Amino acid sequence: MAGAKPTDRARRAAYEVLRQVHEQDAYANLALPKLLADWSLAGRDAAFATELCYGTLRATGTLDAVLAAGSNRPLAKMDDTVRDALRLGAYQLLYTRVPAHAAVSTTVGLVRSTAGAGSASFANAVLRRVAGAELATWLDRIAPDAGADPIGALAVRYAHPEWIVRAFAAALDDVPPPADATRDAAQDDAGRSATEDDAAPADAAPDEAGTPGADPAATPAAAGAAGAELRAALAADNDRPVVHLAARPGAIDAAELARRVGGEPGRYSPYAVYLPGGAPGELPELRDGLARVQDEGSQLVATALAAAPLDGTDTSWLDLCAGPGGKAALLGALVAGRGGRLTAVEAAEHRAALVRAAVAGLPVTVLHADGRAVGERPELPAGGFDRVLLDAPCTGLGALRRRPEARWRRSETDLADLVELQRELLVAACRAVRPGGVLGYVTCSPHLAETREQVRALLADQPVPLSAVDARPALGTDLPQLGDGPTVQLWPHRHGTDAMFLALLRRIA
Numbered sequence: 001m002a003g004a005k006p007t008d009r010a011r012r013a014a015y016e017v018l019r020q021v022h023e024q025d026a027y028a029n030l031a032l033p034k035l036l037a038d039w040s041l042a043g044r045d046a047a048f049a050t051e052l053c054y055g056t057l058r059a060t061g062t063l064d065a066v067l068a069a070g071s072n073r074p075l076a077k078m079d080d081t082v083r084d085a086l087r088l089g090a091y092q093l094l095y096t097r098v099p100a101h102a103a104v105s106t107t108v109g110l111v112r113s114t115a116g117a118g119s120a121s122f123a124n125a126v127l128r129r130v131a132g133a134e135l136a137t138w139l140d141r142i143a144p145d146a147g148a149d150p151i152g153a154l155a156v157r158y159a160h161p162e163w164i165v166r167a168f169a170a171a172l173d174d175v176p177p178p179a180d181a182t183r184d185a186a187q188d189d190a191g192r193s194a195t196e197d198d199a200a201p202a203d204a205a206p207d208e209a210g211t212p213g214a215d216p217a218a219t220p221a222a223a224g225a226a227g228a229e230l231r232a233a234l235a236a237d238n239d240r241p242v243v244h245l246a247a248r249p250g251a252i253d254a255a256e257l258a259r260r261v262g263g264e265p266g267r268y269s270p271y272a273v274y275l276p277g278g279a280p281g282e283l284p285e286l287r288d289g290l291a292r293v294q295d296e297g298s299q300l301v302a303t304a305l306a307a308a309p310l311d312g313t314d315t316s317w318l319d320l321c322a323g324p325g326g327k328a329a330l331l332g333a334l335v336a337g338r339g340g341r342l343t344a345v346e347a348a349e350h351r352a353a354l355v356r357a358a359v360a361g362l363p364v365t366v367l368h369a370d371g372r373a374v375g376e377r378p379e380l381p382a383g384g385f386d387r388v389l390l391d392a393p394c395t396g397l398g399a400l401r402r403r404p405e406a407r408w409r410r411s412e413t414d415l416a417d418l419v420e421l422q423r424e425l426l427v428a429a430c431r432a433v434r435p436g437g438v439l440g441y442v443t444c445s446p447h448l449a450e451t452r453e454q455v456r457a458l459l460a461d462q463p464v465p466l467s468a469v470d471a472r473p474a475l476g477t478d479l480p481q482l483g484d485g486p487t488v489q490l491w492p493h494r495h496g497t498d499a500m501f502l503a504l505l506r507r508i509a
C-alpha cells in the first residue's frame, strides 16, 4: 500500500481486519492496532479506519440483508473476499457521510485487486443498487413489520441477532409493543457520521471508535413506552464506549490518576477514571502498573465482593476464573490492604500467564488449574476461603459494544454448554467458601439463563447451605436503577458500564 492515499490505506486496513476476523477468527480490537502501526496510520486516518472496521463489523447482519436484497446472487455464493469488500462499501454508503462515488469506486477497486475484473463489475452493480436508497428506505424494505414481528424488526434496525434482542428484552422485562415508533429511533441511532475528512475523533483509540452513537431520545429517562428501554440498550451497543481505567488501590488514587492522564474520576467506582475520546496507548501509568484498562462495571462487581459484610477472618480470597487478570489485580490490591492473600485460578495456560503479569508485586498465588478441582488439590482446600469470586465464562453479551464482531460470532447454541460449565463452577465455588464466607457470582452477560436463573437454581438445590445477600448496598449508594435486588444487573444504557451481573451469596453452614 506504499504510495496510496492515507484514506485508501485506511479502507484497506479496515478490509484486512474484516478478512482476518472472518477467515482466522481474529479479534478486531487486537488485529486493527497492529495493521494501523504496520501501515503508519495515525490521527484522523486511524480513526477513519477504526470507524469503517468497527462499524462494518457491528452492522454485518443488517448490511448482509441489504446486500442480499441488492444482489441477484445469494450472499453465501459470493467469494468471501468480495462479500467483505461489499460490506465495507455498503457501510460507507449507508452509515457514513463518505460520498457515494468514493465509496463505490474505492470498493470496486479493492475487489478488482483481490478478485479480478469480473467480480469488480459485479460489485459495481450491487453497490450502485445499494446507493440508490438511504438507510431508512433500506430498513423499511428489509426489516420485518414491527407490528407482526417486533423482535425481528429491532434485530434488523439495531443490527443485533434476534436471539440477543430476545435475551435483552427478557432481562429488561421490556418486551416491545406490536407496533411503535421503532423505525424513527433506529434511524436516528444509525445516523451518518464519518466522512473521509471528518471521521471519528482524530485521537480516538483503535478500540473505541465505532458506529455512530445512540439516539439521545432513546435513553431510559425518555423511555417509558414498552420497548423503549430495549431500544436504548440495543443502541448503546452501537455507541462508542469510553475507555475506563482502574487505579490500583494502595498505589495511586483515582483523582491523582485522572490528573496525570487528563481524564476524569469515574462516577461510581472509587478506582475508576474515564478517558473520554482518549486512547490509553502507552500511558506510563499503565506501563508502570499503577492502573489498568478495566470497565467500571468490572471494577464495581469486584469491589462489591470485597465490601460485602463478613464475620470472622478476612484474609484468604479466591478468584476461580481469573484470566486475563483484571479483577484479580483489583482484588489482590484490596486483600493486600487487609494483610491477606488471593489465590487466582485459570484453566487456560496463556491466560494464566496474563494473570501472573497482571498481579505482579501483589500477594497473589496464580494456579494454572481447572476451577472445578476445589477440594482435590492442596492449594484449593474445601472451605478454605473467606471470599470467593466466580467470574464465570459466559456468552459475553454484556460487552458487545467493546467487541464489534462478537454479536455475530456467538450463537444461542453456545448457551447450554456455558450454563452447564457455570453451574459446575458455581458448585465448586460453594465448596471453596468457608461457612460464614461470601461468594460473588459474576457474568459479563445479562442473559437470564446465565444470571438470575442460574442463581435461582443454585439456591433451590443448596449444594451447601446458602442464602442470598443483597448486592446493592455493597455496590455503593450512588448507582441508580438497580432494581429490587438481591442480585444486580448493570447496563451500558443505564450506568455507562458493561452489562455485568452480580449475585452475592453467603454460605451459612
Ligand SMILES: C[S@@+](CC[C@H](N)C(=O)[O-])C[C@H]1O[C@@H](n2cnc3c(N)ncnc32)[C@H](O)[C@@H]1O
Binding pocket: 298, 320, 321, 322, 323, 324, 325, 326, 327, 328, 345, 346, 347, 348, 351, 369, 370, 371, 372, 391, 392, 393, 394, 425, 444
Ligand atoms: C469471564 S473470564 C474471567 C475474567 C477475569 N475475571 C478478569 O476480570 O479479567 C472467564 C475465564 O474463565 C476461564 N475458564 C474457563 N473454564 C474454566 C475452568 N473450568 N476453570 C478455571 N477457569 C476457567 C476462561 O479461560 C476465562 O479466562
